[in-house]
Amino acid sequence: MISLAGRDILHAWGKFVFxxxxxxxxxxxxxxxxxxxxxxxxxxxxLLDNSAADLWVVQKDTLGPYAxxxxxxxxxxxxxxxxxxxxxxxxxxxxxxxxxxxxxxTRALVTGIANSGPGSSGWPLRLLAGRQVSKNHYEAVADIxxxxxxxxxxxxxxxxxxIVGLTKRMVSSSGDPMxxxxxxxxxxxQFLKSNDAIAQNxxxxxxxxxxxxxxxxxxxxxxxxLQESNTQVNAVLVxxxxxxxxxxxxxxxxxxxxxQVYDREQMEQILxxxxxxxxxxxxxxxxxxxxVVSAAIVAFIIYTLTMGKIRExxxxxxxxxxxxxxISMIIQQALALGIIGFMVGKIAATVWAPFFPKYVLLVxxxxxxxxxxxxxxxxxxxxxxxxxxxxxxxxxxxxG
Amino acid sequence: MxxxxxxxxxxSKTFGRGDTAxxxxxxxxxxxxxxxxxGLIGPSGSGKSTLLKCLGAxxxxxxxxxxxxxxxxxxxxWKISDLRALRRDKIGFVFQAPYLIPFLNTLDNVALLPxxxxxxxxxxxxxxxxxxxxxxxxHRAHALPSRLSGGEQQRIAIARGLINRPPVILADExxxxxxxxxxxxxxxxxxxxxxxxNTAVIVVTHDDKIIxxxxxxxxxxxxxxxxxxxxxxxIL
Ligand SMILES: Nc1ncnc2c1ncn2[C@@H]1O[C@H](COP(=O)(O)OP(=O)(O)O)[C@@H](O)[C@H]1O
Ligand SMILES: [Mg+2]
Numbered sequence: 001m002i003s004l005a006g007r008d009i010l011h012a013w014g015k016f017v018f019x020x021x022x023x024x025x026x027x028x029x030x031x032x033x034x035x036x037x038x039x040x041x042x043x044x045x046x047l048l049d050n051s052a053a054d055l056w057v058v059q060k061d062t063l064g065p066y067a068x069x070x071x072x073x074x075x076x077x078x079x080x081x082x083x084x085x086x087x088x089x090x091x092x093x094x095x096x097x098x099x100x101x102x103x104x105x106t107r108a109l110v111t112g113i114a115n116s117g118p119g120s121s122g123w124p125l126r127l128l129a130g131r132q133v134s135k136n137h138y139e140a141v142a143d144i145x146x147x148x149x150x151x152x153x154x155x156x157x158x159x160x161x162x163i164v165g166l167t168k169r170m171v172s173s174s175g176d177p178m179x180x181x182x183x184x185x186x187x188x189x190q191f192l193k194s195n196d197a198i199a200q201n202x203x204x205x206x207x208x209x210x211x212x213x214x215x216x217x218x219x220x221x222x223x224x225x226l227q228e229s230n231t232q233v234n235a236v237l238v239x240x241x242x243x244x245x246x247x248x249x250x251x252x253x254x255x256x257x258x259x260q261v262y263d264r265e266q267m268e269q270i271l272x273x274x275x276x277x278x279x280x281x282x283x284x285x286x287x288x289x290x291x292v293v294s295a296a297i298v299a300f301i302i303y304t305l306t307m308g309k310i311r312e313x314x315x316x317x318x319x320x321x322x323x324x325x326x327i328s329m330i331i332q333q334a335l336a337l338g339i340i341g342f343m344v345g346k347i348a349a350t351v352w353a354p355f356f357p358k359y360v361l362l363v364x365x366x367x368x369x370x371x372x373x374x375x376x377x378x379x380x381x382x383x384x385x386x387x388x389x390x391x392x393x394x395x396x397x398x399x400g
Numbered sequence: 401m402x403x404x405x406x407x408x409x410x411x412s413k414t415f416g417r418g419d420t421a422x423x424x425x426x427x428x429x430x431x432x433x434x435x436x437x438x439g440l441i442g443p444s445g446s447g448k449s450t451l452l453k454c455l456g457a458x459x460x461x462x463x464x465x466x467x468x469x470x471x472x473x474x475x476x477x478w479k480i481s482d483l484r485a486l487r488r489d490k491i492g493f494v495f496q497a498p499y500l501i502p503f504l505n506t507l508d509n510v511a512l513l514p515x516x517x518x519x520x521x522x523x524x525x526x527x528x529x530x531x532x533x534x535x536x537x538x539h540r541a542h543a544l545p546s547r548l549s550g551g552e553q554q555r556i557a558i559a560r561g562l563i564n565r566p567p568v569i570l571a572d573e574x575x576x577x578x579x580x581x582x583x584x585x586x587x588x589x590x591x592x593x594x595x596x597x598n599t600a601v602i603v604v605t606h607d608d609k610i611i612x613x614x615x616x617x618x619x620x621x622x623x624x625x626x627x628x629x630x631x632x633x634x635i636l
Contacts, residue, residue, distance in 0.1 A: 001515060001516070001518065001521070002508065002511075002512065002515040002516065002521060004501075007503050007504055007508070008503045010503070011502070011544075012503065309502070311499055312500075312501050312502070314499075315495070315499040318458065318487065318493060319487060319488065319493055319560070319561070320484050320485065320486075320487040320488025320489070320513065321488075321513070322484070322516070325516050394458050394487075395453055395458045395459060397493075397495060397499060398449060398452060398453055398456070398458065398493075398495060398572055
């Protein structure tokens with residue numbers, strides 16, 4: 001047997017390689033889009049992994065703390081810790097904001113961690129360099145993706161923090177690097193009012209004779225203290241004892257504490273199923289359009305290549321070549337184009353993925369699905385050319 | 401033994417019907433012996449190509465009888481079933497233009513049919529090389545068609561038509577694109593083939609350079625054939 005397709009490709013390899021590369025870049029974009037989606041899911045998962053929690057306790061009727069705002073009194077953790085099955089409970093705050101240093105600024109998820117020490121929920125798991133936060137104030141551990149370095153001094157709201165440690169791949173569900181600071185600082189950053197607002201508030205309260213009673217001056221101080229203290233956190237992260245049943249403990253908390261509690265599975269459902277669902281559909285639309293465009297290109301190229309040798313095909317049919325030889329030539333060429341394109345696309349995606357600002361995760365499963373889809377698309381796309389080739393009349397070879 | 405290479409009796413072909421019907425062939429009678437080369441000449445529109453297409457099992461006649469080799473292939477509306485195999489095994493086609501496959505070298509262009517039919521590449525190429533040798537183009541076996549002269553290409557096309565040792569060769573204006581020296585070479589080649597392989601050859605032409613070489617001619621006018629004696633001039 002002889003491979004007509006193979007010989008044609010070898011003969012016109014320049015044309016094949018060029019169209020293959022063009023197609024490949026398109027396939028590369030498609031694979032990257034899939035990688036962007038996988039990256040988003042992975043970001044959500046590492047966020048949950050890194051928080052090292054079995055349960056998330058949040059404000060009632062919210063999807064907090066990542067998908068919706070959630071506020072809890074910062075002494076809730078004591079009640080949570082007393083529920084049977086709980087090994088420990090830690091306060092945590094999350095606030096996405098701009099953080100700047102002398103060398104630049106970045107958008108980051110500023111995470112306030114309770115002073116329960118390294119290893120407890122909410123704390124960075126592994127450090128790439130430096131050490132964990134060890135003071136109650138003005139120290140920070142930053143993810144390397146923030147671009148900050150050890151010893152950098154960063155500005156969060158009114159205070160400056162010294163970077164004492166670096167982590168890797170600690171990101172928010174939208175891919176922003178995390179910066180860990182002591183809880184008290186974080187509460188202040190999140191809940192502190194502006195000086196003007198505080199002054200205004202003081203004036204208003206002190207003008208109120210009920211609070212500002214000359215016979216009982218402590219009342220005013222107590223009220224102002226209450227107004228200006230920052231006693232909220234966004235969530236309580238819970239680690240369970242080894243034998244505890246997460247669903248059961250969560251149920252107990254809901255009933256006794258009247259709080260919302262999510263286990264790992266529910267949290268994943270919120271992040272992947274709700275928070276990034278719209279983005280996922282957005283990406284799906286791109287995937288569909290790219291697939292259609294790629295198919296159209298393959299169809300067009302294969303059709304053009306086939307029409308370029310339609311005379312020869314008429315001759316082949318006339319001298320008795322089976323249709324299946326002609327069909328297999330066309331399909332093989334389409335598949336070859338698809339394979340060249342796929343390899344180029346895979347390489348391109350691998351090369352350019354690290355340069356994307358957000359995490360692009362290329363999964364083997366997507367590569368395999370992509371390859372099958374590309375090959376299937378090539379076969380479909382060659383139908384037009386096959387139709388044209390089968391329709392050509394052998395009599396055309398003889399002429400008038 | 402074959403009694404004849406080609407025999408056609410009372411063949412007719414009408415395109416369309418009613419007022420617009422074209423009677424391209426009205427009354428065709430023809431017989432070509434194995435080993436014989438006959439010319440088929442006639443003015444434009446007289447039905448030459450239509451006759452060749454009927455003979456080549458490319459279009460179906462309207463009535464009459466056709467034998468190819470020792471086989472009845474058409475009889476008043478009945479035709480043999482596997483026309484593709486008939487074309488492949490019984491008929492060698494040579495066209496005005498060679499229509500070689502541009503991405504295959506000379507040898508593989510000739511060896512293509514048996515290779516596609518499942519013969520080993522070695523066997524097919526060996527047979528192709530023999531034919532190229534007969535046609536004196538074996539030195540071009542590994543060249544691509546685009547590197548060959550028009551005459552060489554036409555001889556390669558003849559070799560391709562001969563690869564399955566068909567009892568019949570149908571050539572449609574095979575010399576139209578060639579100068580007289582090359583045209584005569586092609587005709588001599590066809591004569592050699594006819595003699596060496598006992599093949600019946602029909603050459604459709606209106607090329608004055610080669611018409612004198614035929615010993616016997618069929619003239620076709622308004623779809624009716626007339627047999628003529630040719631000059632049978634020696635080709636030098
Ligand atoms: N497919 C067809 N449909 C209708 N008429 C045709 C067709 N093919 C040929 N004819 C007509 O048949 C006649 C003979 O044509 P053709 O065999 O091509 O002549 P030649 O090859 O001698 O020039 C012409 O009048 C031509 O118009
Ligand atoms: Mg004609």
